[in-house]
Amino acid sequence: MAEAMPQTLLHEALQKHRAGDLVGAAPLYQQVLKLSPRHPDALHLLGFLLHQAGQSAEGLKLVNAAVATAPLHTDFRGNQARILLHLGREAEADKAFRAALIATPANPDALRDLAITRRDSGQVVAAAKLHARLLCLTPADPATLLAHSGNLIDLGRHDAASALLRKCLLLAPALIEAANSFAFLQITIRDLDLARDWFRRTLAAQPLYAAPHSGLAEVCFFENDLEACLRHSERALELTPDDPQIHVRHGFRLLAAGHVREGWQEFEWRLKRADRIRREGLPPRWQGEPLAGKRILVCAEEGVGDELLYASMIPDLIAAGASVVIECAPRLLSVFRRSFPGCAVHAYKREGDRFRPVHRYDWLPKDPPVDYAIDAGSLPSILRPDVASYAHQRPYLTADAERVAQMRDRLAALPPGPKLGFCWRSKEVAPFRNLYYTGLSDWRSLLTDPAIQVVSMQYGRGWREEIAAAQKAFGARLHVLEGVDMTDDFEDILALGVAVDAIVCPSTTLVWVGAGLGRPVMEFGVEPHFELMGTGKHPGFPTVRVFTRSLAQSWEAVTGAITDAVRTL
Incomplete structure (x- = not known):
């Protein structure tokens, strides 16, 4: 009977606890601990109850005691980690979740919580691995499918994310977060009509959800309908006034529409994003x-x-x-x-x-x-x-004179004709970013003109393979200056920027290299271009000419216009 009494009290306390009666449950847990001071379940449950009642620090002491008594109990470790997270002790919480997984490697709750912790702390790669393990245990769980698709989107793996979201929507058609994420992915493949349709479906299910309004703003932005874009963007902010990402995107849209002061003020919200420095x-x-x-x-x-x-x-x-x-x-x-x-x-x-x-x-x-x-x-x-405040800007970068002379000597050894520094994409390759970049096949006319000497200023990885493929496919003529590091050696980059007659590139680092040096730059991009601030040119950077297309158009008109402009050099 003496052994049965603590269990009877614990059972009664747990019923009250589960019913939300914290006041009624607490004294019963305390009675159990008077009879059995090291009772692990009572320590754990009373500790978590105190946490729920706002006494997390006191609750953690009891949960820690429960863990010390029964270190292999994964529920104890899990709740210990949750309290630590609440107290801002993220590293200790991570350790507790890992300890729970060591005790029970196939514990879905511990996997899920650790994945969320890793993602919230910015460890997206680690979170993705944990969610992948979790999907092996619960392959038809919509919440896990949605969470893992978010990891994959952050990592630029949009095709894999889209497949997970399709499966998620088949299992849970009413999961509006999945519908909204799927809509955003359609923008990356330039299917604005499908994106709009899915954003509207999401709003039909939940009119007070801010994300699809921000998504519709993005669709309207790429359609160059800035009035509708700002209307949706403002509605998104009304619904979620403290979301830094929505504010930052709103800032870009305001800048594109020429609202300079307001745009830069909204851009300040980037300092509140989770990935800020x-x-x-x-x-x-x-x-x-x-x-x-x-x-x-x-x-x-x-x-x-x-x-x-x-x-x-x-x-x-x-x-x-x-x-x-x-x-x-x-x-x-x-x-x-x-x-x-x-x-x-x-x-x-x-x-x-x-x-x-x-x-x-x-x-x-x-x-x-x-x-x-x-x-x-x-x-x-x-x-x-405002735009007028850019008028006094002057070139502000200085290249090393000796390196410039060396670059000019190397360019002089090339056949006659304008010497053109050329870059066709950014260093980072990702589906959304690729909307703004070209492939070498888009530049066939420029790269097969023997009167123009095109010098590669491409940086990053994989570009040599792209050049080799273009040479094989259509006889592309593209000079590579061996030994010149276009990724990390900015002395080389600036010197070559001075030595060439002009630079052709997308909106990348090279624009600001050329602009800062006061050299001619022909920039290609997608309209609207927020850095133009509604003016059609870069305020404060008069040597930069901008050639844009709508998202619905091909690059042909832009690359053709730039090729014609280069021929006038």
Whole structure:
């Protein structure tokens, strides 16, 4: 009878707990623990009850005691991890979830929770592996199919994500998140009508869901209907006013429509995204205060193209009387030191990964100290409130004279004709990004004209294979300067940018290389182009000509117009 009493009390407490009667359950758990102080179930359940009642720290002590008593009990480990997550102790929570999986490797709850934890912490690759394992255990679970499709979308594996979403929608046709994600994937394959249809289906099921309004804004954007685009975008913000991604996309749409001040202000929401750079040890943020006699740090953005673009505003800070400290990618260190000789330039050391990068600032000078800091991408919100504020910009990058001479000597050895630096895509290849890029077959006319000497400025990986395939397919003429590193050596990149007669490229880092040097650039892209701010050209960068197409059109008209323009060189 003495042994039965704790179990009877525990059973009664658990019934009340499951019914939501925390007040009634708590004293019964306490009675069990008076009779059996190390009773693992009572410790665990009372601990989790305290967590539910808002006393997570006290609850964790009891759950920890339960784990110590029964370390192989996966439910204990799982709830221990959930409480740790609630307390912001993510690393410990991750360890607890892993311990639960070691005890029971095929535990779907532990797999699911660990996958969610990894994804929330930015470890998308790890989350994808866990969700793949989970699908082996629960292949027909719509929630897991949806979660894993999100991982695959983040990793650029859109075909695999689409297959999972189709299966998910067959199993759960009313799952609006799956319908919305499927609609977004249709944009990447340029099927705007199908995307619109699925977004509308989603809204019919849930009119107060913000994501499909943002999706319809995206469809209208690619159709160059900016009025309808902004209407849907504003509705999405009304429904979800605190979503950073919706705000950032709204900012791009406002810029495309020529609403410059508002667009750059919305762009500031990028600093609240989960994948933003975490900056540790910064001085106060610059809000536009007078800079005469002050020292300001300009923090690097995540991509070198953005760093080069926003460096166009560093001369404004110098003109305002500031002493400027520039943080940059290691690849840009020597370029920025030459281009901004009066500034202190420091290369960052980036920790984490692309989903959760971290910069630390223990290297900042102390004498004199730095008064302010600002992310480079935040400079436009203060210094470029309208198109007119771009008018005073001038070329601001300086190439190494000796390397420029070497590049000119190498180009002089080529056959006669204009020397054209050429890049046809970005470094990163992904379905959505590829909407903006070409293949070499789109440039047949340019690449078979013997009067034009096209020099590859392509960077990244796989481009040599693409050139070889184009040479075999249609006799493409494309010079490759061996030993020139177009990916990491920006001294080479800038020197070649000066040496060629013009650069042809999409909206990539090379646009800002050419623009910063004041060299002719022919940029191709998809309209509307938000960086043009409704003007048809790049404000502040007069040497850049832009050639665009609608998403529904082929690249032929654009590549033909650029080829004609090159022939006039």
